[in-house]
Amino acid sequence: MNILIANNRNITRGEVSLLAARLSTKHKVTVAYMEQDASFKGLAFSYENAPVHVNQVSGHSAEGVAVFEFGSYPADMISIMLGEIMRHDPPDLVICGISNGVNMGPDIYSSSNVGMAIESTFFGIPAIVIATEYNQGGNSITHLEPVIKFVEKNLDKFANLELPAHTFLNINVPRVEKYKDIKGIKFTHMGKSNMKLEYIERTCPKGRKYYWSKIASQENMDKGGEDDKTWFDQGYISISPISYDPTDLEGIKSMRNLAREAK
Amino acid sequence: MKSLKILLTNERGCFDAGILALARVLSTRHRVCIVAPLQPNAGIGHALTTAKPLRAEQYFALSKVKIFGVNGTPCDCVGLALSCLLKSKPDLIISGIDSKHNRSETILSSGVTCSSILGTVHGIKSIAVSSDMGEVTNENEFMPMARAVNTLLEGWYNTLQKDTTLNVNFPKKFNLKKIKPTHITTNIVENTYFHEVNPFNQDYYWMKNLPTGYKLDALEDRGDIYWLKQGYITLTPLKYNLTNLDAFNVLEKSKISV
Numbered sequence: 001m002n003i004l005i006a007n008n009r010n011i012t013r014g015e016v017s018l019l020a021a022r023l024s025t026k027h028k029v030t031v032a033y034m035e036q037d038a039s040f041k042g043l044a045f046s047y048e049n050a051p052v053h054v055n056q057v058s059g060h061s062a063e064g065v066a067v068f069e070f071g072s073y074p075a076d077m078i079s080i081m082l083g084e085i086m087r088h089d090p091p092d093l094v095i096c097g098i099s100n101g102v103n104m105g106p107d108i109y110s111s112s113n114v115g116m117a118i119e120s121t122f123f124g125i126p127a128i129v130i131a132t133e134y135n136q137g138g139n140s141i142t143h144l145e146p147v148i149k150f151v152e153k154n155l156d157k158f159a160n161l162e163l164p165a166h167t168f169l170n171i172n173v174p175r176v177e178k179y180k181d182i183k184g185i186k187f188t189h190m191g192k193s194n195m196k197l198e199y200i201e202r203t204c205p206k207g208r209k210y211y212w213s214k215i216a217s218q219e220n221m222d223k224g225g226e227d228d229k230t231w232f233d234q235g236y237i238s239i240s241p242i243s244y245d246p247t248d249l250e251g252i253k254s255m256r257n258l259a260r261e262a263k
Numbered sequence: 264m265k266s267l268k269i270l271l272t273n274e275r276g277c278f279d280a281g282i283l284a285l286a287r288v289l290s291t292r293h294r295v296c297i298v299a300p301l302q303p304n305a306g307i308g309h310a311l312t313t314a315k316p317l318r319a320e321q322y323f324a325l326s327k328v329k330i331f332g333v334n335g336t337p338c339d340c341v342g343l344a345l346s347c348l349l350k351s352k353p354d355l356i357i358s359g360i361d362s363k364h365n366r367s368e369t370i371l372s373s374g375v376t377c378s379s380i381l382g383t384v385h386g387i388k389s390i391a392v393s394s395d396m397g398e399v400t401n402e403n404e405f406m407p408m409a410r411a412v413n414t415l416l417e418g419w420y421n422t423l424q425k426d427t428t429l430n431v432n433f434p435k436k437f438n439l440k441k442i443k444p445t446h447i448t449t450n451i452v453e454n455t456y457f458h459e460v461n462p463f464n465q466d467y468y469w470m471k472n473l474p475t476g477y478k479l480d481a482l483e484d485r486g487d488i489y490w491l492k493q494g495y496i497t498l499t500p501l502k503y504n505l506t507n508l509d510a511f512n513v514l515e516k517s518k519i520s521v
Contacts, residue, residue: 042372043309045306045454047470048305051467051468052469073310075372076470079456079470084456108505109377122454154519157518161517164507164509165450166450187514189506189508196385197311197385199317199347208318209318211316211318211319211343213311239519241510243505244371245505248501248502249446251500252444254500255500258419258498
């Protein structure tokens with residue numbers, strides 16, 4: 001298979017390297033990553049604001065893996081990889097991740113990995129977002145092996161699923177010591193949480209206020225439900241089919257009544 | 264209509280003609296506060312600023328309206344307003360008026376639409392308003408549209424369901440009798456880039472501006488693009504949940520396994 005692995009963080013963080021090295025033993029692998037950490041950028045694009053710089057980087061540890069380094073935004077990266085650089089040799093599957101930090105509920109709107117997957121579906125190419133929570137410190141990354149094993153095992157299926165148009169899989173793998181500790185898989189939906197963007201107010205030495213964003217505060221509103229977070233918290237891999245088309249068809253009906261009344 | 268507490272934001276900056284005109288008109292009846300980016304943020308979508316701290320500067324350009332300019336994205340502005348800048352929760356968030364349309368599948372990279380969606384995620388009724396004014400030299404050019412928003416607001420506010428964002432686009436010449444609730448046109452985006460090489464022999468790409476990237480069948484779909492071309496104001500309710508329920512059949516048969 002021809003696989004594009006894309007990550008919104010720098011490859012030197014290791015997770016992409018490990019995945020690429022493993023998959024490249026059997027498949028043709030291309031890696032694209034962001035020069036600077038670009039988390040929480042959603043489907044942002046450079047548009048007219050700035051040009052997108054691209055470097056082909058040599059010297060990846062695994063043989064035969066082509067590596068590209070990007071400036072700007074993750075969605076630009078996918079667009080240029082699929083529309084320009086790999087145009088004549090399109091991948092069978094785009095893997096967005098592995099992300100350290102899961103994407104569930106309304107968080108997915110801002111997730112760069114989700115943005116990259118949406119952009120892949122614009123090109124009609126199957127995509128998965130794969131996220132987990134692992135430790136990273138010094139030279140060792142732990143808890144990544146079960147995730148890689150899961151991807152390896154289901155690679156064919158991810159690439160050949162005949163999902164409805166413009167739909168990708170948002171996958172979260174719980175943090176486990178060993179592969180056999182994963183309880184199972186749940187096909188589930190994007191849950192609802194009372195997500196709150198919170199900001200911490202501080203004062204600089206000159207007395208002016210400034211604010212740090214703090215995103216990780218939320219409570220699951222679907223408790224006892226069947227949503228992604230509920231299953232994930234119980235030790236299951238959550239797989240949600242996500243599509244970018246948010247039109248609320250029911251809502252259109254009530255809007256029609258409103259338009260009629262106005263006449 | 265009862266008086267509301269309204270938070271205004273946009274993607275083109277807190278002194279853009281569209282937001283100032285809207286603030287002027289709405290503040291005659293409602294309590295309005297602007298929290299918007301200091302710089303234009305076209306195409307920024309749902310992006311959040313996490314790697315640097317944010318500042319919020321207060322400005323005094325309008326007598327009845329508090330204005331905060333933030334060195335961040337439209338979504339940062341909504342988050343910061345709700346978390347720190349506003350004393351109480353607003354009844355409504357309006358993003359706009361943008362001088363370019365935010366329609367079809369480009370909405371998920373629109374700072375205007377995405378900041379409204381973020382408002383909905385926080386449990387607040389939210390509306391994104393865009394137009395096709397292009398380059399505007401004078402705030403007054405936006406006044407007719409701002410007044411139209413003020414007129415239509417009560418109906419929108421009362422009809423808007425929980426968990427739904429309303430995406431509104433005005434054609435250049437609008438008529439309050441021509442309003443069309445419709446879906447977003449999909450399957451039309453083809454992002455393309457100009458490839459160039461800089462003086463240091465490094466590759467870079469410039470995104471070609473839409474709408475050159477639209478495929479030709481955009482009108483056949485009879486969605487927002489079609490009706491805007493026909494001179495209609497389009498209303499598109501956007502649901503918060505992006506799960507594609509039609510995909511579960513395929514997944515159940517997929518044999519994806521641990």
